[in-house]
Amino acid sequence: MSIYNNILVVLDPSVETQKALNRAIELVRLQGGKLTAFLAVYDFSYEMTTMLSGDERETMRQAVIKDRELWAGKYMIAPHNIGIDIEIKVVWHNRPFEAIVLAVLEDNYDLVIKGTHDHDVLKSMIFTPTDWHILRKCPCPVLMVKDNEWRQGGNIIAAVNAGSEKEHHLSLNQRVISRALQMATLLQAETHLVNAYPGTPINIAIEIPEFNIQEYNSTMKHHHFDAVAALAKQFDIDAKHWHVSEGIPEDVLPKLAKKLNATMMIIGTIGRTGLSAAIIGNTAEHVIDRLDCDVLAVKPANFVCPLHKD
Known part of the structure; x- marks a missing residue:
């Protein structure tokens, strides 16, 4: 069974493994x-060489690209590859995510695979890491790889927002579960549905003394459970694999994982972008740093990439 036919994997020259x-x-x-192995290279000094013509600078850039292709093949691909044909693609670009x-x-790659690591929380609020840019703007699914190995017979979690009636959430729920079931079949794993729902807003409980917290929580829990x-x-997923928990996704999902x-x-x-991304971020971004397992991020079916050029 082939789920992804054209895969782009991002190389990281800063690490050995x-x-x-x-x-x-x-x-x-x-x-x-x-499978295509991808590397973006850039050297600002080549752009500042005013004594050279545009053609000469382009020739120098192509020489660097060729050198990095040979280097990647010898030192990054060869030690990790046995019997798989891997194309190497090196491009000259000053913004790797773009x-x-x-x-x-x-x-037309249908999956991007990239290693990730913990992001500094404060810096992430000011400078969006490459990983976050990719999650927001890449039109195809992105697999963020952690240090743990895939385990045959392990569990695959489909994180859904079952209580929402918004079209993009409904679309995402379908796509998330479909991808989870595909990966579970591939890895001989079990699929679990996980849904987090919000508790009672504290300000309401304080400002409206007669507000019935227990009734509100019970109603909210049943609403989300019924939706899950x-x-x-x-998708014919057994009830023992449903998990509905109170709390924000950033807390619930890592604990259940x-x-x-x-x-x-x-x-x-x-794929939230702009000011809302800088201030609020996306659930996937907040969750990824707190997980020890790989994360496969998918977009709604009608997602339009902000970098798309007609």
Whole structure:
């Protein structure tokens, strides 16, 4: 079964172990598909060489690209690859995330695989990391790889927002569950549905003394449980694999992932950009740093990439 036919894996020259490449090779061995190893390079000094003509600077850039292709093949691909044909793609670009997204748009990759690490919370509020840009703008699913290995027979978590009636959430729920079931089949794993729902707003409980907190919480819990049950029945997921918990996703999802010994979490991201992204961020971004398992982020079916060029 081939889920992804054209995979782009992002190389990281700053580390010795290419965990994203290892994961990509493992995925291709399990399901087949074409694999391209990607690297964006840039040297500002080449752009500042005013004594050279535009053609001469382009020749120098191409020489650097060729050198990095040879280097990547020898030192990054060869030690990690046995028996898999991997194309190497090196581009000259000063913004790696944009280079990745443009490559997806140009060559129709259906999955991007990239290693990730913990982001400094304060810096992330000011400077959006490359990972976050990719999550927001990449039109195809993005698999963020952590240090843990895939475990045959482990658990796959589909993180859904079952209580929402918004169209993009309804679309994402369907896509998240479908991807989770596909990966579960591939890895011989079990699929679990996880849904977090908000508790009683504190300000309401304080400002309205007669407000019935217990009744509100009970109503909210039943609403989300019924919504999860309806989703699960569409995909024939057993009730013992439904998890409905009170709390914000950033707290609930990591705890359940650890409790369920998850190999991977599938999560939807709406691709929020601009000021709202800087201030609020996206649920997927807040959750990823707190998970020990891989995260597969998917977009709604009608997602329009902000970098798309007609």
